[in-house]
Amino acid sequence: MSDTIAAIATAPGEGGIGVVRISGDGAERVLKAVFRPAGALREAMPSHRMVYGAAVDASGEKIDECLAVLMRAPRSYTREDVAEIQTHGGYLCARRTLAACLAAGARLAEPGEFTRRAFLNGRIDLSQAEAVMQLIRSRGEQARQAALHQLDGGPSAFVRRAADTLYGIQAAIAANLDYPEEVPDEEVAEDLAPRMTALAESLERACDERGARILREGLRVAFCGRPNAGKSSLLNALTGEDLAIVTPVPGTTRDTVRGEISVDGCLVLLTDTAGLRETDDPVERIGVERARKALREADTVLFLADGSVPPSAEDRALAAELAGMDVILLLTKADLPAMTEEAEAGKLVPGAEVLRVSCLRTETLAPLLERLSVRAKKDTLTLTQPRHLDAVRRAAEHLRRAASAMEERSVELASVDLLAAQQALGEITGDAVEEKLLDRVFGDFCVGK
Numbered sequence: 001m002s003d004t005i006a007a008i009a010t011a012p013g014e015g016g017i018g019v020v021r022i023s024g025d026g027a028e029r030v031l032k033a034v035f036r037p038a039g040a041l042r043e044a045m046p047s048h049r050m051v052y053g054a055a056v057d058a059s060g061e062k063i064d065e066c067l068a069v070l071m072r073a074p075r076s077y078t079r080e081d082v083a084e085i086q087t088h089g090g091y092l093c094a095r096r097t098l099a100a101c102l103a104a105g106a107r108l109a110e111p112g113e114f115t116r117r118a119f120l121n122g123r124i125d126l127s128q129a130e131a132v133m134q135l136i137r138s139r140g141e142q143a144r145q146a147a148l149h150q151l152d153g154g155p156s157a158f159v160r161r162a163a164d165t166l167y168g169i170q171a172a173i174a175a176n177l178d179y180p181e182e183v184p185d186e187e188v189a190e191d192l193a194p195r196m197t198a199l200a201e202s203l204e205r206a207c208d209e210r211g212a213r214i215l216r217e218g219l220r221v222a223f224c225g226r227p228n229a230g231k232s233s234l235l236n237a238l239t240g241e242d243l244a245i246v247t248p249v250p251g252t253t254r255d256t257v258r259g260e261i262s263v264d265g266c267l268v269l270l271t272d273t274a275g276l277r278e279t280d281d282p283v284e285r286i287g288v289e290r291a292r293k294a295l296r297e298a299d300t301v302l303f304l305a306d307g308s309v310p311p312s313a314e315d316r317a318l319a320a321e322l323a324g325m326d327v328i329l330l331l332t333k334a335d336l337p338a339m340t341e342e343a344e345a346g347k348l349v350p351g352a353e354v355l356r357v358s359c360l361r362t363e364t365l366a367p368l369l370e371r372l373s374v375r376a377k378k379d380t381l382t383l384t385q386p387r388h389l390d391a392v393r394r395a396a397e398h399l400r401r402a403a404s405a406m407e408e409r410s411v412e413l414a415s416v417d418l419l420a421a422q423q424a425l426g427e428i429t430g431d432a433v434e435e436k437l438l439d440r441v442f443g444d445f446c447v448g449k
């Protein structure tokens with residue numbers, strides 16, 4: 001692993017600066033070949049200090065004016081010698097500087113290779129390494145906070161505590177196997193089976209998959225209602241953009257139209273749909289199919305009924321389709337004289353909250369945003385990554401199996417499941433992982449990180 005890697009760490013395109021990053025035993029040598037300090041340095045390249053100068057190619061031709069910093073091991077991101085060269089941004093300066101680094105003997109880094117080295121060199125565990133990418137990808141303030149919590153080792157600490165509890169149980173079993181005459185089997189089983197079940201329960205409680213997905217990717221909200229109910233107007237009003245066409249003609253929206261808003265730091269994905277009705281128009285029919293698909297995939301459905309006209313049989317038929325979904329009923333066009341009592345409208349979707357909204361009076365949208373925020377906010381989630389959720393769930397299953405084996409006095413079988421549970425937990429922090437898993441985790445990274 002001692003070879004020296006290099007990559008551009010910044011996104012391509014016009015921007016203030018571009019950063020070329022180098023890591024490995026040869027980082028200082030590569031830096032010296034590519035970087036000419038402007039003034040005479042009194043010492044060799046200093047560590048952790050920014051130096052002004054120029055990037056040059058193999059023939060000595062100047063590529064760009066730049067700043068460079070050398071961070072000697074182990075005080076660096078990878079715990080190896082790391083150098084970073086800051087060129088101007090844009091398309092060429094960083095690329096030509098990278099080419100010069102490669103000509104000087106560095107190898108192009110693979111996606112995530114810097115962070116992989118940080119993990120392999122013991123600076124961070126696997127869960128923390130993944131958090132780096134999560135942080136880079138986070139689009140909602142809440143997702144950023146969760147990623148930072150993971151980078152600080154929150155989930156790792158939770159998993160390590162669980163692993164410790166498990167070691168305690170395994171130790172008690174080992175003692176029983178080694179000295180069967182000391183403690184009778186019954187006592188061991190009575191003591192240990194409940195401890196296994198309790199640990200399984202605590203792991204299961206941490207597995208809120210839906211909540212984790214909403215936090216990572218945003219709350220999926222689909223609009224539903226008859227043509228002309230005011231769906232597209234609401235999408236435009238909530239996003240503050242002119243995303244969907246609005247006309248008094250029923251059946252205006254054909255395709256699904258998406259918008260994104262941030263509510264209290266939570267990402268909310270809005271999908272406006274074609275008004276649902278029976279139609280012979282083949283285009284509109286496809287739109288109606290797409291609308292139904294959006295409804296099936298939604299976490300929350302906003303059911304819009306025109307509040308300026310009495311609810312109709314069509315509204316009732318539509319409402320019946322929403323059984324079992326999380327629905328907020330919106331009586332639209334609240335600026336017009338109301339023709340529907342809230343209590344009456346509430347009967348459309350029993351149990352749903354009813355709000356009056358008007359796109360012409362944005363203050364009427366505040367209660368709706370508040371309801372969405374309640375649904376999107378996830379304060380108490382420990383685990384947010386699919387890979388972690390999967391491993392914890394497997395650990396819990398093995399613990400449950402071990403508990404029933406224990407109740408049947410089958411200590412050896414229980415041990416096998418306990419070991420499997422321990423391994424599943426180890427996958428999260430990277431204490432017990434195979435090369436293949438690492439390839440999968442780091443293959444998902446961007447180059448230069």
Ligand SMILES: Nc1nc2c(ncn2[C@@H]2O[C@H](COP(=O)(O)OP(=O)(O)OP(=O)(O)O)[C@@H](O)[C@H]2O)c(=O)[nH]1
Pocket residue numbers: 225226227228229230231232233234245246247248249250251252253254273274275276332333334335336357358359360
């Ligand atoms: N007064 C008033 N009119 C509204 C309001 N919201 C929508 N409208 C009007 O209602 C009509 C239909 O609005 P749209 O937003 O296109 O309705 P839609 O539900 O998207 O309709 P389809 O795309 O046909 O399914 C338009 O003439 C809008 O100007 C509102 O809050 N107040």
Ligand SMILES: [Mg+2]
Pocket residue numbers: 231232233244245246252253273274275
């Ligand atoms: Mg529309």
